[in-house]
Amino acid sequence: MTTLLEVEHLTKRFGGVTAVDDCSFTVQDGAITGLIGPNGSGKTTVFNLVTGYLQPDSGRILFAGRALARPDPAALYRAGLSRTFQHARIFPRLCALDNLIVAAGHPWRSLFTRRRGHADTNRALALLEEFGLAAHAEHPAAELSYGQRKLLEFASVLMSEPRLVLLDEPTAGVNPTLVATMEQHIRRRHAMGISFLIVEHDMNLVMRLCDPVIVMDRGTRIAAGPPDAVRADPAVLDAYLGQ
Amino acid sequence: MSRAGVIRALLFFGLLTALPFAVTEHWIVNLGVFTLIYAGLASAWNLVGGLAGYPSLGHAAFFGAGAYAEAIYFQHREAGANGLMPFLVLPIVGAGVAVLGLAVGWIAMRTRSDVFAIVTITLLFVAQTLAFNLNSLTGGSQGIGMPAAPFDVDTYERPFYLVLVLLLVVSMGVTWAALHSGVGLSLQAVAADEERARGIGVHVTGAKLLAFAVSVGIAGMIGGVWAYYVSFIYPQFAVDPLVTIGMVLMAYLGGRGTLWGPVLGAFILVPAQQYLAYQYGATQLYLIAYAAVFLLIMLLLPRGILPSLGHLLRRRRAAAGRSPDEPAQDPADHAGAGTGTVAEEMAR
Numbered sequence: 001m002t003t004l005l006e007v008e009h010l011t012k013r014f015g016g017v018t019a020v021d022d023c024s025f026t027v028q029d030g031a032i033t034g035l036i037g038p039n040g041s042g043k044t045t046v047f048n049l050v051t052g053y054l055q056p057d058s059g060r061i062l063f064a065g066r067a068l069a070r071p072d073p074a075a076l077y078r079a080g081l082s083r084t085f086q087h088a089r090i091f092p093r094l095c096a097l098d099n100l101i102v103a104a105g106h107p108w109r110s111l112f113t114r115r116r117g118h119a120d121t122n123r124a125l126a127l128l129e130e131f132g133l134a135a136h137a138e139h140p141a142a143e144l145s146y147g148q149r150k151l152l153e154f155a156s157v158l159m160s161e162p163r164l165v166l167l168d169e170p171t172a173g174v175n176p177t178l179v180a181t182m183e184q185h186i187r188r189r190h191a192m193g194i195s196f197l198i199v200e201h202d203m204n205l206v207m208r209l210c211d212p213v214i215v216m217d218r219g220t221r222i223a224a225g226p227p228d229a230v231r232a233d234p235a236v237l238d239a240y241l242g243q
Numbered sequence: 244m245s246r247a248g249v250i251r252a253l254l255f256f257g258l259l260t261a262l263p264f265a266v267t268e269h270w271i272v273n274l275g276v277f278t279l280i281y282a283g284l285a286s287a288w289n290l291v292g293g294l295a296g297y298p299s300l301g302h303a304a305f306f307g308a309g310a311y312a313e314a315i316y317f318q319h320r321e322a323g324a325n326g327l328m329p330f331l332v333l334p335i336v337g338a339g340v341a342v343l344g345l346a347v348g349w350i351a352m353r354t355r356s357d358v359f360a361i362v363t364i365t366l367l368f369v370a371q372t373l374a375f376n377l378n379s380l381t382g383g384s385q386g387i388g389m390p391a392a393p394f395d396v397d398t399y400e401r402p403f404y405l406v407l408v409l410l411l412v413v414s415m416g417v418t419w420a421a422l423h424s425g426v427g428l429s430l431q432a433v434a435a436d437e438e439r440a441r442g443i444g445v446h447v448t449g450a451k452l453l454a455f456a457v458s459v460g461i462a463g464m465i466g467g468v469w470a471y472y473v474s475f476i477y478p479q480f481a482v483d484p485l486v487t488i489g490m491v492l493m494a495y496l497g498g499r500g501t502l503w504g505p506v507l508g509a510f511i512l513v514p515a516q517q518y519l520a521y522q523y524g525a526t527q528l529y530l531i532a533y534a535a536v537f538l539l540i541m542l543l544l545p546r547g548i549l550p551s552l553g554h555l556l557r558r559r560r561a562a563a564g565r566s567p568d569e570p571a572q573d574p575a576d577h578a579g580a581g582t583g584t585v586a587e588e589m590a591r
Contacts, residue, residue, distance in 0.1 A: 105444030
């Protein structure tokens, strides 16, 4: 396995709060890596730093062996790094199909080509079919349930054929049936060669799905390894349960 | 383009073109000229304010820039070629104003929503102050004159009217093209969530600068026609906050982000304003009416007439268990279906 994402000595401060404090970890190509930690441990900040939505105060991030001087979400997206947000961010007025097509990550020339290119439309329809949203293709995304929006957001970031997908709490706030559906979709896409980095609070899901698991507390990595090892780690128990 | 769309456009522009030949009363064609000015402005504004969700309040500055460009160029020249010269240079005026818009947009569009509105309205007042004070260029408060148009007195308004129809075709044509290409999709994504749009590789800056430049370029050309029509321009009318408010209000009333909405808004509000002015004397009472209309839109039709109609119609169809493709059954439904399709098509 090769290393897909390397995070080295990342630090981010917001005023007096150090949200991420000298945090280092790696994500291997072909793995489903879990990123867990108590609330406020800096997981989402790490996501925002890795995807270029925030600039680190120090440290560096290498994606596919390349360091980006000034990580920018658009460049990273085109390079194959997609993400979803904790509260599904979709375009509510656009229909489900357009939500996918707009995420195809085309060069600027596409501004002047047809809104729905033939190839794009077919790929988007296939994805909607795969995610059970085909019936909603022409309906505004605002009409979807919260869980369906999460599925739609997930499907949309697959349009760019990413190598690594960062999922920020993919099952938070959705019903148990949909948790299983989401897990299925992650597994299927993983089998097709996509790597994942997942922030998740549902420990059962993390322990089933992710290997390795990285644990963060107070802005830094306190443990990393296979789920069983992490679960038995005294530092992890300490972080979650306190002493 | 759907067949219904082609027929609708041909019918609309056919009737519009026929009007000054069928009716020669000056006050009606004059009303037509002002309705077309606002329809074109509202439609152009819609590219930025509706599609991209950037509520520009500075468009009147570019309208004024176009007006002054024409007036300054022609102040010591004849309106040659049967008086058509001022029309023939419009593409150059439009291109110049668009380039100016590109520079302004590059700076102003770093802000968003309410801040953008404030930045652009500031721009409007800066432009007005410049027009008042650059005496050697604009004539200051003395104003600046265009050559008299050598048109037949009986049909004096007709050439202006027809050129404005053409500019409305351009404006709506650009909007239609945008809605059916990657630009429109990108702009709609920008309007909904710009940060995410950028994050998924949408060419945010390019799309919104292009929309802004084209939009103000069209506004500049309309300003050029206006300057020639009124033949003498003053800073307070060439760069007028009320022009900005008018076009924004019309786009909101008809339905921002749609192809026909802003035009519909102009065709309702401009005649209504003229009617009020005739009815109650040439007062500023219509300003109160503007405010009232704005309040009513916000309360009753926050998305504008066309999108609300489309929404209502979809709901009624869903309730009746009919698919949107099936023809409407009773005549009352049918009347609604015509407008509904416009809204539905454009709501996509």
